[in-house]
Amino acid sequence: MMASASGQVQHELEEIYRAESRRVLATLIRLLGDFELAEEALHDAFAAALKQWPAEGLPNNPRAWLVSTGRFKAIDRLRRQARQDPLTDAMAQQLEAETADPADWAEDRVEDDHLRLIFTCCHPALSMDARVALTLREVCGLTTEEIASAFLSAPATLAQRIVRAKNKIRSAAIPYRVPVRRDLPERLDGVLRVIYLVFNEGYSASTGDNLMRTDLSGEAIRLGRQLNGLLPGAEVQGLLALMLLTESRRKARIDDAGELVLLEDQDRKLWDRKMIVEGIELVRRALRSHGFGPYSLQAAIAAVHAEAPCAEETDWREIVGLYDVLLRLAPSPVVELNRAVALSMRDGPDVGLNLIEAILERGELSDYHLAHAARADLYRRLGMSRQAITAYKKALSLALQTTERQFLQRRLLELAG
Amino acid sequence: MKYLCLVYSEEERLHSLPDSPADAECQAYAESVAGSGRMLAAEALEPVSSATTVRMRGGKVTITDGPFAETKEQLAGFYLLDAQNLDEALEVAAGIPAARVGSVEVRPIRQLRV
Numbered sequence: 001m002m003a004s005a006s007g008q009v010q011h012e013l014e015e016i017y018r019a020e021s022r023r024v025l026a027t028l029i030r031l032l033g034d035f036e037l038a039e040e041a042l043h044d045a046f047a048a049a050l051k052q053w054p055a056e057g058l059p060n061n062p063r064a065w066l067v068s069t070g071r072f073k074a075i076d077r078l079r080r081q082a083r084q085d086p087l088t089d090a091m092a093q094q095l096e097a098e099t100a101d102p103a104d105w106a107e108d109r110v111e112d113d114h115l116r117l118i119f120t121c122c123h124p125a126l127s128m129d130a131r132v133a134l135t136l137r138e139v140c141g142l143t144t145e146e147i148a149s150a151f152l153s154a155p156a157t158l159a160q161r162i163v164r165a166k167n168k169i170r171s172a173a174i175p176y177r178v179p180v181r182r183d184l185p186e187r188l189d190g191v192l193r194v195i196y197l198v199f200n201e202g203y204s205a206s207t208g209d210n211l212m213r214t215d216l217s218g219e220a221i222r223l224g225r226q227l228n229g230l231l232p233g234a235e236v237q238g239l240l241a242l243m244l245l246t247e248s249r250r251k252a253r254i255d256d257a258g259e260l261v262l263l264e265d266q267d268r269k270l271w272d273r274k275m276i277v278e279g280i281e282l283v284r285r286a287l288r289s290h291g292f293g294p295y296s297l298q299a300a301i302a303a304v305h306a307e308a309p310c311a312e313e314t315d316w317r318e319i320v321g322l323y324d325v326l327l328r329l330a331p332s333p334v335v336e337l338n339r340a341v342a343l344s345m346r347d348g349p350d351v352g353l354n355l356i357e358a359i360l361e362r363g364e365l366s367d368y369h370l371a372h373a374a375r376a377d378l379y380r381r382l383g384m385s386r387q388a389i390t391a392y393k394k395a396l397s398l399a400l401q402t403t404e405r406q407f408l409q410r411r412l413l414e415l416a417g
Numbered sequence: 418m419k420y421l422c423l424v425y426s427e428e429e430r431l432h433s434l435p436d437s438p439a440d441a442e443c444q445a446y447a448e449s450v451a452g453s454g455r456m457l458a459a460e461a462l463e464p465v466s467s468a469t470t471v472r473m474r475g476g477k478v479t480i481t482d483g484p485f486a487e488t489k490e491q492l493a494g495f496y497l498l499d500a501q502n503l504d505e506a507l508e509v510a511a512g513i514p515a516a517r518v519g520s521v522e523v524r525p526i527r528q529l530r531v
Contacts, residue, residue: 171527172503173418173501173503173525174502174504175501177504179504183504
């Protein structure tokens with residue numbers, strides 16, 4: 001009887017850890033003013049819970065208990081260090097005096113703490129690599145080893161990157177707060193960029209043998225959902241929709257032999273309908289509200305694909321129209337390239353080809369393998385095999401990702417045969 | 418927190434670009450920062466051609482003409498700020514008129530451990 005009761009508590013504790021540990025951490029960082037100290041406090045608080053809860057039962061408000069215990073443990077830790085370093089005793093006293101009010105960790109402040117953590121980890125004064133690593137570590141709770149393996153880097157390198165970022169947060173006094181209204185759009189954009197980068201690395205890894213890394217895409221979607229809950233807005237909805245609509249095609253994107261399947265050849269029955277329904281609803285809401293931007297428009301384009309019963313029935317007029325708006329709002333050579341491909345579907349390969357040749361001539365995309373692959377594909381459609389082969393070879397010389405390379409090699413073989 | 422904002426720019430171009438600030442604008446901005454209570458000091462510098470570099474090695478002083486390193490952009494001025502956090506310092510730095518033609522490096526001041 002006793003054993004099963006404590007087993008039950010242990011199970012609940014694990015649930016609480018999954019659901020609450022990041023939010024407890026976020027509040028502890030605010031109270032303690034230091035990432036490192038807060039992480040140790042979080043660890044100590046859960047260790048204490050593991051000892052006390054099976055015997056005493058779950059507290060009424062586990063999160064408040066964990067924050068309060070973590071705070072106490074941190075002060076205790078500083079006191080013990082004070083024997084070596086007298087400075088920490090002053091810190092402990094200051095902490096004890098300044099954070100004594102339990103209203104400080106009340107429910108309504110916790111959501112703010114969670115947002116603070118996201119904005120600080122994505123602060124533009126940190127390098128993009130550091131922002132991604134720190135967000136995955138602190139906000140998502142991934143271990144350093146998990147992040148390192150997802151980005152194919154050595155755990156020691158990644159650990160060092162995170163330590164360096166935390167040091168900069170401390171020494172440059174990067175604030176732990178939600179940006180003021182005036183800075184919010186720009187800062188939010190920075191957060192969305194980090195989330196989208198994590199998603200893309202998971203959906204279409206830039207190097208390595210696996211084209212897709214589920215765990216990272218899943219984390220990015222989870223982050224997008226959290227952010228949408230905390231700070232709903234058109235572009236947050238747009239990004240979440242874009243990720244869901246892209247993710248919905250995951251199963252169809254790689255065939256049984258592990259080969260890449262292009263959108264037009266995918267078995268649409270494999271697309272995840274639930275994600276599509278959710279994504280389309282989010283796009284609709286985003287486009288209806290003020291302030292929609294590039295993410296909402298890209299999501300709208302993905303939604304048009306999702307709504308087409310088969311590749312032949314894709315509404316290319318609608319897609320070209322959306323690309324026109326996107327190009328006005330956020331001009332870039334990659335958007336131009338995608339618009340050219342859409343135009344080739346609407347008006348014929350020769351129209352798209354002329355545009356792509358012009359874009360490539362400007363030079364910004366001359367090292368972008370997908371630009372050469374798109375050009376090659378249009379030559380192939382026009383029956384100009386010799387030019388297609390040259391362009392596929394160029395694309396192959398630039399592509400780094402195994403599955404994409406296999407696809408290009410397959411196309412080359414087909415053309416040669 | 419104290420921050421030093423180092424204003425770098427290509428000296429040749431600092432005063433000759435369409436976006437280059439006039440002295441009066443720089444003066445006005447410095448006064449507005451001072452008015453906000455965040456300024457400890459701010460000055461513009463003479464060109465590096467007027468710089469002299471001093472080194473002490475093995476008890477001997479060597480004095481050389483010019484800056485300590487030849488760089489594409491030169492230190493043209495500075496602001497020493499007292500700010501709550503990096504965001505506040507960055508906000509002041511972004512408003513420095515020379516930021517339109519140069520770059521402003523924002524460095525936290527290190528407390529000497531004594």
